[in-house]
Amino acid sequence: MTQKKYLVTGAAGFIGSTLVDRLLRDGHTVVGIDNFSTGQRRFLEKAQPTPRFTLIEIDLLHGNIVPHFAGVDGVFHLAANADVRFGTDAPRRDLEQNTIVTHNVLEAMRQNGVTQIGFSSTGSVYGEARQIPTPEDGPFPIQTSLYGASKLAGEGLIAAYAEGFGFKACIFRFVSVLGPRYTHGHVFDFVQQLKKDPANLRVLGNGKQRKSYMHVDDCVDAILLATEKSTEKVGVFNLGCPEYCEVNDSIGWITARMGLNPQLNYTGGERGWIGDNPFIFLDVQKILALGWNPKYTIRQGVEATVDFLTNNLWVYEARS
Amino acid sequence: MTQKKYLVTGAAGFIGSTLVDRLLRDGHTVVGIDNFSTGQRRFLEKAQPTPRFTLIEIDLLHGNIVPHFAGVDGVFHLAANADVRFGTDAPRRDLEQNTIVTHNVLEAMRQNGVTQIGFSSTGSVYGEARQIPTPEDGPFPIQTSLYGASKLAGEGLIAAYAEGFGFKACIFRFVSVLGPRYTHGHVFDFVQQLKKDPANLRVLGNGKQRKSYMHVDDCVDAILLATEKSTEKVGVFNLGCPEYCEVNDSIGWITARMGLNPQLNYTGGERGWIGDNPFIFLDVQKILALGWNPKYTIRQGVEATVDFLTNNLWVYEARS
Numbered sequence: 172m173t174q175k176k177y178l179v180t181g182a183a184g185f186i187g188s189t190l191v192d193r194l195l196r197d198g199h200t201v202v203g204i205d206n207f208s209t210g211q212r213r214f215l216e217k218a219q220p221t222p223r224f225t226l227i228e229i230d231l232l233h234g235n236i237v238p239h240f241a242g243v244d245g246v247f248h249l250a251a252n253a254d255v256r257f258g259t260d261a262p263r264r265d266l267e268q269n270t271i272v273t274h275n276v277l278e279a280m281r282q283n284g285v286t287q288i289g290f291s292s293t294g295s296v297y298g299e300a301r302q303i304p305t306p307e308d309g310p311f312p313i314q315t316s317l318y319g320a321s322k323l324a325g326e327g328l329i330a331a332y333a334e335g336f337g338f339k340a341c342i343f344r345f346v347s348v349l350g351p352r353y354t355h356g357h358v359f360d361f362v363q364q365l366k367k368d369p370a371n372l373r374v375l376g377n378g379k380q381r382k383s384y385m386h387v388d389d390c391v392d393a394i395l396l397a398t399e400k401s402t403e404k405v406g407v408f409n410l411g412c413p414e415y416c417e418v419n420d421s422i423g424w425i426t427a428r429m430g431l432n433p434q435l436n437y438t439g440g441e442r443g444w445i446g447d448n449p450f451i452f453l454d455v456q457k458i459l460a461l462g463w464n465p466k467y468t469i470r471q472g473v474e475a476t477v478d479f480l481t482n483n484l485w486v487y488e489a490r491s
Numbered sequence: 492m493t494q495k496k497y498l499v500t501g502a503a504g505f506i507g508s509t510l511v512d513r514l515l516r517d518g519h520t521v522v523g524i525d526n527f528s529t530g531q532r533r534f535l536e537k538a539q540p541t542p543r544f545t546l547i548e549i550d551l552l553h554g555n556i557v558p559h560f561a562g563v564d565g566v567f568h569l570a571a572n573a574d575v576r577f578g579t580d581a582p583r584r585d586l587e588q589n590t591i592v593t594h595n596v597l598e599a600m601r602q603n604g605v606t607q608i609g610f611s612s613t614g615s616v617y618g619e620a621r622q623i624p625t626p627e628d629g630p631f632p633i634q635t636s637l638y639g640a641s642k643l644a645g646e647g648l649i650a651a652y653a654e655g656f657g658f659k660a661c662i663f664r665f666v667s668v669l670g671p672r673y674t675h676g677h678v679f680d681f682v683q684q685l686k687k688d689p690a691n692l693r694v695l696g697n698g699k700q701r702k703s704y705m706h707v708d709d710c711v712d713a714i715l716l717a718t719e720k721s722t723e724k725v726g727v728f729n730l731g732c733p734e735y736c737e738v739n740d741s742i743g744w745i746t747a748r749m750g751l752n753p754q755l756n757y758t759g760g761e762r763g764w765i766g767d768n769p770f771i772f773l774d775v776q777k778i779l780a781l782g783w784n785p786k787y788t789i790r791q792g793v794e795a796t797v798d799f800l801t802n803n804l805w806v807y808e809a810r811s
Binding site: 259262263266270271274277278281298301307308309310311312313314315316317319320321323324326327328330331332334335336405407445446 | 579582583586590591594597598601618621627628629630631632633634635636637639640641643644646647648650651652654655656725727765
């Protein structure tokens with residue numbers, strides 16, 4: 172494999188730091204950018220000693236990021252506000268962090284002649300999909316969250332840069348990602364609750380929401396595979412396990428792994444929050460056809476996450 | 492009909508001023524907002540003397556627009572950078588004028604408890620559509636222009652506000668609009684060229700691009716009809732003539748109307764510019780089913796535009 176120089180935004184994040192470690196392991200040079208708003212310095216402890224790794228602490232919204240893109244072969248743009256919930260509390264946050272920042276990254280690339288980009292989008296762009304499992308080219312959806320809308324806007328900008336400026340892009344529409352360094356989402360919340368009170372668990376919605384998940388190692392495998400093999404100007408790839416579970420299944424796996432049997436208190440309703448989607452299941456035939464071979468079931472991903480969290484309770488302090 | 496107070500952004504624009512005149516004719520109170528970056532004061536000459544009309548000259552990107560939305564029953568958000576071409580010359584313009592400004596308008600509405608919005612999107616959000624005529628819920632498209640991407644982002648924000656804040660929205664995906672007060676697009680360019688040199692006409696592309704158009708009066712009819720009759724939380728409507736023509740057809744109608752027979756000089760290629768779409772034809776069954784009854788053919792729209800331009804050559808000075 173040719174050694175390249177990659178720039179990773181959100182390098183200290185969950186997926187970002189896992190990707191950085193993988194790129195370094197494969198012999199590449201990596202420039203990591205993070206503003207540490209949600210990124211964790213400890214996630215870069217493995218990368219930091221490597222001479223091929225440079226960390227740039229800068230804000231992608233307001234900082235002068237252009238010089239840092241010089242000489243880069245490809246960009247993985249993973250920096251984002253990654254929480255689909257609570258968008259209505261701060262309506263400008265998703266626009267700034269997920270749309271305007273993506274524009275800034277594209278401009279920094281264009282001004283440096285960098286044209287290869289991988290982008291972490293989301294299955295949330297499908298809103299409440301009419302077709303399940305949802306393919307990449309199913310019915311043109313209506314957005315249901317500021318998060319999904321802001322990511323779709325990022326996708327659109329990237330595709331327009333591909334058309335207008337000769338970029339080549341891979342856009343990844345993830346389900347929720349699980350595994351080591353996981354720092355937000357339902358497993359995070361449930362483990363936190365159970366550490367405080369092992370006898371009770373509050374569940375948003377009725378627990379019957381059906382969701383798909385994937386392990387971060389499978390996610391990074393897919394990102395690198397598509398980056399290498401996709402021949403499309405703009406390749407859009409769903410990424411997720413080829414299975415789904417109910418939130419109640421996940422609760423069973425979490426509590427079993429922790430050896431607990433709490434009382435479950437449901438807030439009720441088929442949606443856990445405004446914009447919650449009661450059924451997320453993506454058609455991943457396209458990435459499977461490219462040769463992707465996921466190694467973890469959803470249950471294994473949930474269990475790996477519980478193990479990470481219970482062994483790294485510091486992440487709760489770091490994120491509070 | 493109940494008399495209401497409407498706020499129209501882009502009130503001095505082509506479609507905006509036509510809508511303002513119609514709302515005033517129907518007895519409504521209208522607050523018009525424009526920054527006159529491309530809007531024309533002369534387009535408001537009919538509206539200005541009406542006591543029910545108030546003009547606010549303010550910039551939607553940077554101004555404090557919130558107070559002006561007080562007591563408004565509904566908003567028609569038409570302000571935009573409306574030119575699909577040249578987006579690559581100023582990559583941030585579409586993002587600012589079409590996406591961030593839409594966010595600002597939505598926030599001003601939310602802070603005033605205004606929840607009804609009509610939005611001028613574009614058929615350009617379909618990119619190069621795989622399904623023609625293109626329905627509103629056809630295959631999830633890949634964006635091909637910064638303009639389309641920025642309008643799709645605006646659509647997404649509006650839909651997310653509908654879900655999160657109880658807004659009710661009508662989103663209009665226009666083809667190109669023709670008729671009195673038309674100030675950009677191919678008829679504008681062709682008439683301008685022919686006024687300078689009646690013997691020669693430079694045509695971007697090969698002239699075989701197939702496009703649909705609609706007359707501004709039909710467009711305003713459809714906007715008002717959908718606003719009144721749509722029962723969807725987020726109603727998306729294609730608007731355009733149920734027919735298309737070749738650019739060469741349009742050239743024939745323009746030159747015949749002007750009594751000219753110029754030499755045609757094609758730049759060649761099936762696209763006139765980066766992001767140009769060689770075939771635009773929207774499926775308008777949804778708005779037709781609501782009772783819309785367009786009164787003009789494409790040819791009649793082109794001829795009305797030629798008549799307006801040749802009788803109002805001042806618009807060329809105003810836009811230069």
